[in-house]
Amino acid sequence: MKGPLFYAKILLFGEYGIIKDSKGLAIPYNAYRGALKASENLSGTALESNLNLSRFYAYLLALKTDLVSFNLVAFKEDIQSGMYFDSSIPQGYGVGSSGALVAAIYDKYAADKITILENLTRDKLLNLKTVFGLMESFFHGKSSGLDPLNSYLSLPILINSKDSIEPAGIPSQKEGKGAVFLLDSEQIGETEPMVSLFMNKMKNEGFRKMISEEFSTTSDACIEDFLQGNVASLFGNVKALSKIVLANFKPMIPPAFHKVWENGISTNDYYLKLCGSGGGGYILGFTEDFAKAQKSLKQYKLELVYRF
Known part of the structure; x- marks a missing residue:
């Protein structure tokens, strides 16, 4: 088993401001990434990740929301079969390590998930962001949902306000000094x-x-x-x-x-x-x-x- 890759993110602007409804701009950062994998012989960080997924499973099992449901039976079985999140994203570094994990779990286990191939309307983006915020709250106590959204879509995201987010086109890189x-x-x-x-x-x-x-x-x-x-x-x-x-x-x-x-x-x-x-x-x-x-x-x- 090997899941799709989910990338790190960088919030270029808007840290703390987005909590208070000002703008934010986040971009994917492809130098770091993670994917769901499985192994029969877990040790070290893979074992730690597997135990963390068990705790996350318990959190999702108790989560009360009408916005999303998960195939938790499959999730539990996969954890018992040695699933872990294999990630190069450094933890505690502000580049979205938990966001990539949340995106991977949503992608694999959410029922009726919103996919990146759909026409991503404002309502769909807000729905995704809210669901991701609920999921990522397991890691941070309170989450805007922006990190997993960025990792899931792998697109630059412009946050205009709590109720207005959109994919953003950023200027292509140049070979300049800056x-x-x-x-x-x-x-x-x-x-x-x-x-x-x-x-x-x-x-x-x-x-x-x-x-x-x-x-x-x-x-x-x-x-x-x-x-x-x-x-x-x-x-x-x-x-x-x-x-x-x-x-x-x-x-x-x-x-x-x-x-x-x-x-x-x-x-x-x-x-x-x-x-x-x-x-x-x-x-x-x-x-x-x-x-x-x-x-x-x-x-x-x-x-x-x-x-x-």
């Missing part, structure tokens, strides 16, 4: 504590005002620039966003990277932003000159995502 890259913090980040921290901060009126007037507005402008291919304007807005995140989301940035973050803003060699919920994992970088950014960040591991 780039989007991942910086490895070499620390695991946990989504749930970071989201809880954010929700607590949202109780503060000043923080709420900053989110709606500064953070969301700047993030939305970045999305607009990226989709339109306005590279010059994009970097100005990404720099502004990087400053806002440093000033207001410090607990979500690993302490060892506060100075690295400031250095990018002051030298203009690169600009950093959160990749997912933060707290560790990957940090997302934008640069007008990737070679210069590599030189500035030579002691860190960088991965190229997109070229301008």
Whole structure:
């Protein structure tokens, strides 16, 4: 048994903002992927994954919803036969490891599933996103459903608001100097504590005002620039966003990277932003000159995502 591949995702813009109904832009990241496999002799991470699938099975068995039903008999039998999720997607890194797993389980066991070959109307996309949010809540406590949606469709997704999402056409990559890259913090980040921290901060009126007037507005402008291919304007807005995140989301940035973050803003060699919920994992970088950014960040591991 070997299932289809499901890819990692990168939320280019919109982290935390999408919880509060501002825009988001997510793209598939094909460097990492996962698939359902089976083995009679499980050990190590495969055994761990199999046990995790048993817990997920119990969660889906107790899930009360009219939106979706699953062939749980087959799911249980496959788990007992040694099924596991074989994945290269790093966990706790903000690139959708649980999202790819959720997409794989939906694809294999959902009854009357919405397929990627259908005409994906707004209602179908919202239905999928809601179902995926319910499923992925097993891993994070609360989920927007965006990661599994991105992995399932393997398309860039534009979130306009909670009730409006659409596949997005992003400009094709160029062989220019500019780039989007991942910086490895070499620390695991946990989504749930970071989201809880954010929700607590949202109780503060000043923080709420900053989110709606500064953070969301700047993030939305970045999305607009990226989709339109306005590279010059994009970097100005990404720099502004990087400053806002440093000033207001410090607990979500690993302490060892506060100075690295400031250095990018002051030298203009690169600009950093959160990749997912933060707290560790990957940090997302934008640069007008990737070679210069590599030189500035030579002691860190960088991965190229997109070229301008």
